[in-house]
Amino acid sequence: MTVAHPPPNHEGTTRERRQFEIIASIARTDAGLMIPPEKAPMVFARITKRIRRLGLADPEEYCALVLGSEGATERRQLISALTTNVTGFLRERHHFDFLRQNILPDLTTRAKRGERIRIWSAGCSSGPEPYSTAMVLLDALPDALDCDIRILATDIDAQVLEVAQAGCYGIGQLAPLPDGYRKRFFQAASGSGNRGDRFEVAPKLRTLIRFKELNLLAPWPMRGTFDLIFCRNVVIYFDQDTQMDLWSRFSGACKTGGHLFLGHSERLPQAFHVAFRPVATTTYLRTPATPPQHPTCKES
Ligand SMILES: C[S@@+](CC[C@H](N)C(=O)[O-])C[C@H]1O[C@@H](n2cnc3c(N)ncnc32)[C@H](O)[C@@H]1O
Structure with a gap:
């Protein structure tokens, strides 16, 4: 089957511009993702793969599918x-250094006293x-599995979550890890296809982590608050209103004395620094102060 090629540049024809607008608006409303027009070739390249897989003729048919009443799954x-x-x-190792040096001494003491410790990797x-967080934690507190962490x-x-849950990685992906971590927290992957270059995470890492599908724009089902929230390199793709909404919701989800870590090109706006005090690069401490309320904040 021949599938229409992606447009050579983002100017495209009127039809292509309309198709791009349909896809970009779904990305915005369903996931908060802002896709600028210059990304149109990337968008068409990615939907072309879906078009082929679904046996559709072209982007027009694809747009009709995702807009239609049967389109939710697609x-x-x-x-x-x-x-x-x-x-x-x-990744962004300074966060894990900060965690080890500045947060874990107190957090592990509290965990040993029987306190409930919750960590959220959002996105x-x-x-x-x-897994990196779990490794640093287990390094500092080998008995972590006996604590309420x-x-x-x-x-x-859902697709990346499947990979996460499988916990099986190529040797190249493990390169940033110190040798000691590789030896202690990974084992050769089982399965006949493995030529010695695939490794799976040790069961104790899996035991500490629960993977769940969650759209950050939707209501959050979690009841308690978190000691640490990692939301790194996620909100950078969101529009300003969605980001402001999330900062408010993270203030509600983070314990006083807890920390929020953002990605290298993300920053909390100044107005939030009263509630989330910057303490290191893209690292914020939740204070007891009330955060500013953003007019678009939804109930979470
Ligand atoms: C660039 S990755 C960052 C991964 C990790 N936090 C890091 O810094 O290495 C961004 C992740 O955010 C997820 N994401 C994007 N929009 C989301 C949303 N609305 N709700 C939840 N996750 C979202 C994507 O699926 C993707 O896996």
């Missing part, structure tokens, strides 16, 4: 195709972020 696939899932073990992609790892994209 809209989820579309969001999965449009999200950027780049991640890595110990966890294929898993290296929550859980890491919740969520993402909108």
Whole structure:
């Protein structure tokens, strides 16, 4: 089957511009993702794969499908195709250094006293972020499994969550990890296809983590508050209103004395610094202060 090629540049024809607008508006309303017109070739390239897989003729048919009453399932696939899932073990290492040096001494003491410790990796992609957190934690507190500690790892994209849950990675992906971590927290992957270059996470890492599908724009079902929230390299793709809404919701979801970690090109606006005091690069401490209320804040 021949599938219409993506347009050579973002100017495209009127029809292509309309198709792009349909896809971009679904990305915005369903997942908060802002896709600028210059990304049109990327969008068409990604939906072309879906068009082929579904046996459709062209982007026009694809747009009709996602707009139609039967389109809900494909809209989820579309969001999965449009999200950027780049991640890595110990990515933005300074956060894990800060965690080890400045947070874990107190957090592990509280955990040993029997306190409930909750950590959230919001937008966890294929898993290296929550697994890295679990490794640093287990390094500082080898008995973590005997304490009331859980890491919740969520993402909108069911496909990356499957990879995260499988916890199986190529040797190249483990390169940022110190040798000691590789030896202690990974084992050769089982399965006849493995040529010695695939490794799976140790059961104790899995035990600490729960993976769940969650759209950050939707209501959050979690009841308690978190000691640590990692939401790194996620909100950068959201519009300003969605970001402001999320800052308010994170203030409600983070314990006083807890920390919020953002990605390298994300910053909390100044108005939020009363509630989330900057304490290190893209690292914020939740104070007892009430955060500003954003007019678009929805109930969570
Ligand atoms: C670039 S990855 C970041 C992964 C990890 N936090 C890191 O920094 O290595 C961004 C992740 O955010 C997820 N994401 C995008 N929009 C989302 C939404 N509305 N709700 C939840 N997750 C979302 C994507 O599926 C993707 O896996």
